[in-house]
Amino acid sequence: MRAVVLAAGEGRRLRSVHPGPKPLFPLLGLPLIVRTFCTLREAGIADIVVVLGHRGDEVRAALGDGSRWGVRVTYAESPDWEKGNGASVLAAAPHVAGERSWLLLMADHLVTPELVRRVAACTPPEGGVAVGVDFTPARVPDLDEATKVQTDRVTARDAADGGAANQDTRPSVVAIGKDLSAFDGVDCGVFHATSGLLDALRACAEEGRHTLSDGVRRLAAQGRAVACDIGDARWCDVDDPAAVRHARRMLLEQLPTPRDGLISRHLNRKLSVPISAALARFAVTPNQLSFATFLLTALAAGLFAAGAFVAGGVVAQVASVLDGVDGEIARLKFLRSRFGELFDAILDRIGDGLLLAGLTYGTYAATGSEWALLFGALALIGSPLSMMIKDRYRAMTGDLYRPDVHDGWVRYLLANRDGRMFVLFLGGILEQGLATLAVLAFTSLTQAVVRLARLKKFL
Amino acid sequence: MRAVVLAAGEGRRLRSVHPGPKPLFPLLGLPLIVRTFCTLREAGIADIVVVLGHRGDEVRAALGDGSRWGVRVTYAESPDWEKGNGASVLAAAPHVAGERSWLLLMADHLVTPELVRRVAACTPPEGGVAVGVDFTPARVPDLDEATKVQTDRVTARDAADGGAANQDTRPSVVAIGKDLSAFDGVDCGVFHATSGLLDALRACAEEGRHTLSDGVRRLAAQGRAVACDIGDARWCDVDDPAAVRHARRMLLEQLPTPRDGLISRHLNRKLSVPISAALARFAVTPNQLSFATFLLTALAAGLFAAGAFVAGGVVAQVASVLDGVDGEIARLKFLRSRFGELFDAILDRIGDGLLLAGLTYGTYAATGSEWALLFGALALIGSPLSMMIKDRYRAMTGDLYRPDVHDGWVRYLLANRDGRMFVLFLGGILEQGLATLAVLAFTSLTQAVVRLARLKKFL
Numbered sequence: 061m062r063a064v065v066l067a068a069g070e071g072r073r074l075r076s077v078h079p080g081p082k083p084l085f086p087l088l089g090l091p092l093i094v095r096t097f098c099t100l101r102e103a104g105i106a107d108i109v110v111v112l113g114h115r116g117d118e119v120r121a122a123l124g125d126g127s128r129w130g131v132r133v134t135y136a137e138s139p140d141w142e143k144g145n146g147a148s149v150l151a152a153a154p155h156v157a158g159e160r161s162w163l164l165l166m167a168d169h170l171v172t173p174e175l176v177r178r179v180a181a182c183t184p185p186e187g188g189v190a191v192g193v194d195f196t197p198a199r200v201p202d203l204d205e206a207t208k209v210q211t212d213r214v215t216a217r218d219a220a221d222g223g224a225a226n227q228d229t230r231p232s233v234v235a236i237g238k239d240l241s242a243f244d245g246v247d248c249g250v251f252h253a254t255s256g257l258l259d260a261l262r263a264c265a266e267e268g269r270h271t272l273s274d275g276v277r278r279l280a281a282q283g284r285a286v287a288c289d290i291g292d293a294r295w296c297d298v299d300d301p302a303a304v305r306h307a308r309r310m311l312l313e314q315l316p317t318p319r320d321g322l323i324s325r326h327l328n329r330k331l332s333v334p335i336s337a338a339l340a341r342f343a344v345t346p347n348q349l350s351f352a353t354f355l356l357t358a359l360a361a362g363l364f365a366a367g368a369f370v371a372g373g374v375v376a377q378v379a380s381v382l383d384g385v386d387g388e389i390a391r392l393k394f395l396r397s398r399f400g401e402l403f404d405a406i407l408d409r410i411g412d413g414l415l416l417a418g419l420t421y422g423t424y425a426a427t428g429s430e431w432a433l434l435f436g437a438l439a440l441i442g443s444p445l446s447m448m449i450k451d452r453y454r455a456m457t458g459d460l461y462r463p464d465v466h467d468g469w470v471r472y473l474l475a476n477r478d479g480r481m482f483v484l485f486l487g488g489i490l491e492q493g494l495a496t497l498a499v500l501a502f503t504s505l506t507q508a509v510v511r512l513a514r515l516k517k518f519l
Numbered sequence: 520m521r522a523v524v525l526a527a528g529e530g531r532r533l534r535s536v537h538p539g540p541k542p543l544f545p546l547l548g549l550p551l552i553v554r555t556f557c558t559l560r561e562a563g564i565a566d567i568v569v570v571l572g573h574r575g576d577e578v579r580a581a582l583g584d585g586s587r588w589g590v591r592v593t594y595a596e597s598p599d600w601e602k603g604n605g606a607s608v609l610a611a612a613p614h615v616a617g618e619r620s621w622l623l624l625m626a627d628h629l630v631t632p633e634l635v636r637r638v639a640a641c642t643p644p645e646g647g648v649a650v651g652v653d654f655t656p657a658r659v660p661d662l663d664e665a666t667k668v669q670t671d672r673v674t675a676r677d678a679a680d681g682g683a684a685n686q687d688t689r690p691s692v693v694a695i696g697k698d699l700s701a702f703d704g705v706d707c708g709v710f711h712a713t714s715g716l717l718d719a720l721r722a723c724a725e726e727g728r729h730t731l732s733d734g735v736r737r738l739a740a741q742g743r744a745v746a747c748d749i750g751d752a753r754w755c756d757v758d759d760p761a762a763v764r765h766a767r768r769m770l771l772e773q774l775p776t777p778r779d780g781l782i783s784r785h786l787n788r789k790l791s792v793p794i795s796a797a798l799a800r801f802a803v804t805p806n807q808l809s810f811a812t813f814l815l816t817a818l819a820a821g822l823f824a825a826g827a828f829v830a831g832g833v834v835a836q837v838a839s840v841l842d843g844v845d846g847e848i849a850r851l852k853f854l855r856s857r858f859g860e861l862f863d864a865i866l867d868r869i870g871d872g873l874l875l876a877g878l879t880y881g882t883y884a885a886t887g888s889e890w891a892l893l894f895g896a897l898a899l900i901g902s903p904l905s906m907m908i909k910d911r912y913r914a915m916t917g918d919l920y921r922p923d924v925h926d927g928w929v930r931y932l933l934a935n936r937d938g939r940m941f942v943l944f945l946g947g948i949l950e951q952g953l954a955t956l957a958v959l960a961f962t963s964l965t966q967a968v969v970r971l972a973r974l975k976k977f978l
Contacts, residue, residue, distance in 0.1 A: 397978070398915045398916070398978040399974065399975050399978045401911075401915065402908065402911050402912070402915070402971065402974060402978065403971060405907070405911055406904060406907065406908065406967060406971060409900075409903070409904065409907060410900055410904075410964075410967075413896070413899065413900030414900065417896035417897075417899075417900065420896070421892060421896075424892075433880060433883075433892075437872070437876035437879070437880075437899070438876075440872065440876075440896070440899045440900070441868070441869055441872030441873065441876065441899070444868070444903045444907065445865060445868065445869075447907065448864070448865065448868060448903065448906065448907060448910065449861065449865065451907065451910040451911050451914050452860075452861050452864055452910050452914075453861070454914035455910050455911075455913035455914040456857045456860065456861070457857070458917065505869075508865060508869075512861065512862060512865060515858065515861060516858050519856070519857040519858045519861065
């Protein structure tokens with residue numbers, strides 16, 4: 061499937077914060093239109109037609125053939141872009157001539173791969189259009205400026221309850237426009253279109269109307285515009301400084317993962333997400349961040365070994381916070397890779413080991429107690445078991461190991477990495493090396509034994 | 520799909536080694552017919568009709584409803600079993616009346632799940648039969664006693680080269696019997712049958728001929744018997760003491776896995792396979808064996824810690840050999856489980872850690888050298904990385920990590936478990952604790968770094 065991305069408009073309301081062309085406005089390290097490219101790629105769409113208008117040469121020079129982001133970009137020029145965005149859609153007509161249907165997106169709308177997948181799965185009616193509709197208008201920040209949609213959704217549902225099974229029960233678009241007084245949804249700027257939309261836009265143009273909404277309205281009057289419910293997928297029209305702040309928040313809120321442990325969720329992420337937001341504008345890669353965090357962890361291990369427990373504990377906790385940043389930058393800038401995932405996991409395990417070895421040596425040197433050697437060895441043995449069990453579970457079943465589902469009460473043991481690092485931090489600043497090693501040995505081995513016992517019923 | 524298993528015959532030639540009914544002859548810990556049950560289950564077939572004859576009550580009492588082995592067994596009595604095995608097949612007729620096609624197997628033939636899958640995938644012609652044929656007669660041990668098959672295979676191939684694409688190009692059975700002078704294959708005792716086989720057997724019975732071969736011969740004369748090439752799948756007709764030895768060898772040869780490291784392949788398996796063969800008759804479970812091996816490993820760790828390096832090294836290597844036995848027994852007795860796989864992996868990692876901790880402590884106590892603590896810690900950090908990388912690779916890609924494919928020259932580092940244990944053995948008997956720890960630290964960390972670098976191109 062091919063996608064048409066409109067990048068012709070002027071974006072006057074963003075000029076106060078960005079002097080360049082609007083599609084190139086950098087949002088957390090990536091130009092808006094590049095976010096659209098990467099979102100399309102993750103949704104499985106790599107063939108993209110970009111419609112240029114205002115400062116089109118600058119946009120084209122910055123994007124090239126799109127191969128840097130794993131997509132194939134071709135360009136269409138819209139000489140009439142100032143008339144309205146319908147004219148820009150028509151400029152793409154030669155590029156979609158052979159397609160049964162295609163997607164239409166706005167370069168300045170932030171959307172998610174999930175939203176794109178939903179609209180792509182929503183086949184438009186013969187010669188018509190499917191409009192991606194957000195049926196929760198309350199969550200749209202700048203509702204006054206949004207394009208509203210009135211559908212027959214309630215009626216359609218009632219009909220479906222008693223109606224024929226084979227009938228198209230998707231709601232039809234009844235009215236569309238910025239100034240609707242009655243509406244039940246908002247147009248999110250993603251369309252699944254056919255050549256019928258082009259025909260409608262041409263007919264409107266002959267009557268002097270040049271917006272995309274005009275074309276959709278015409279199809280709606282013919283009963284050929286359906287609404288595609290985007291559910292809870294998130295989106296944002298990035299057209300003024302307030303919307304930029306909203307879009308940033310939306311991107312950053314998606315960074316924590318459901319696999320986060322307790323300390324990570326309630327402490328580390330609160331710190332790492334702002335750090336990632338600040339770092340996003342720089343060209344640093346996730347793997348470079350993984351390695352830098354590893355060096356910091358090694359430094360903490362050295363401080364422990366030298367007997368500087370307080371400094372070691374603080375540096376270890378800083379490294380633990382930064383440990384989230386590589387993954388956050390990878391997700392934020394579409395830089396995730398399997399190699400990066402493996403690299404980070406192995407560096408984490410070596411870092412864990414160095415910290416425990418450092419604390420063991422430092423404690424033994426300070427106290428002369430052979431208990432330090434025993435607890436240190438047990439902690440070194442137990443500490444990697446957490447990841448091992450999760451990885452082997454995932455390898456055997458193909459499913460992610462979910463601490464919230466599989467772990468039961470052991471998830472409060474703080475035996476995942478975020479928890480173990482926090483224990484090292486507390487133990488360091490309280491200068492309780494021996495107790496820290498004992499706790500880490502006990503919790504990690506207990507977690508492994510309990511997990512084994514619990515997994516018997518899941519495997 | 521349903522399977523009919525003939526268990527009616529007398530098995531006179533096995534009486535010298537087994538006084539009970541032949542289907543219950545125990546081969547490496549499992550009665551012959553139970554091996555057939557488990558093989559069918561692994562091939563996805565759980566509905567089994569067992570035809571009883573000679574000493575049928577004893578067979579039924581031993582097998583029950585089959586639920587112990589995860590199958591559903593129903594029974595058919597063959598009053599005429601002494602006339603021939605065709606009469607026994609007819610006894611199962613009411614049980615397969617509703618089936619489009621079904622499998623027919625012999626309780627005394629050892630086959631593999633792969634062989635069953637191949638014959639099951641080979642649809643018989645309308646009203647006919649597909650005969651599982653081994654086209655390598657040279658590998659059949661007791662060829663004189665085997666049921667030979669003559670097919671039109673060469674002709675069929677020539678026809679296929681220039682012939683019509685839609686034609687059934689499987690070879691047809693031309694002749695079948697023990698005394699064929701010309702033949703190109705051997706009947707392996709697995710058939711994919713339709714009700715046409717029952718009709719043919721009834722017609723033969725009226726003429727006084729009562730063997731299964733008589734029925735197949737009749738269908739062959741009508742052009743309704745095709746040969747299903749079993750390829751290199753292995754099988755064995757277990758009908759006399761020589762065949763029993765052959766069958767044992769065949770089962771034991773399948774125990775090593777392609778994931779075995781160098782030491783495992785060339786040393787450990789040579790010892791563990793005979794041990795598994797001897798242990799198979801006992802009711803010990805793979806998980807019990809995993810735990811026993813773990814205790815032995817812990818003993819070796821204690822010996823190292825106490826400074827008894829030679830004893831520690833020897834016990835460690837014995838444990839390493841026994842470490843193969845749990846998996847071998849699991850494969851040999853159809854007892855594999857995901858939980859068992861995880862349990863063994865985690866115990867192995869804890870065992871590894873205890874051995875290294877023990878050797879570190881023993882070496883430090885004996886020499887007072889802090890290098891022992893350093894190398895010991897690095898070896899403890901490096902040792903689990905081997906499994907971690909393999910598991911994470913498998914978790915991310917869904918494919919097994921193959922040292923022969925992915926490792927390149929690092930597979931000669933002996934940094935997999937079998938290699939690391941062998942290094943501990945050598946280091947123990949040579950009483951070189953410090954050097955051993957240094958070698959293990961170096962090889963395991965080097966393997967991890969090289970693997971990471973190499974995996975960049977596989978991920």
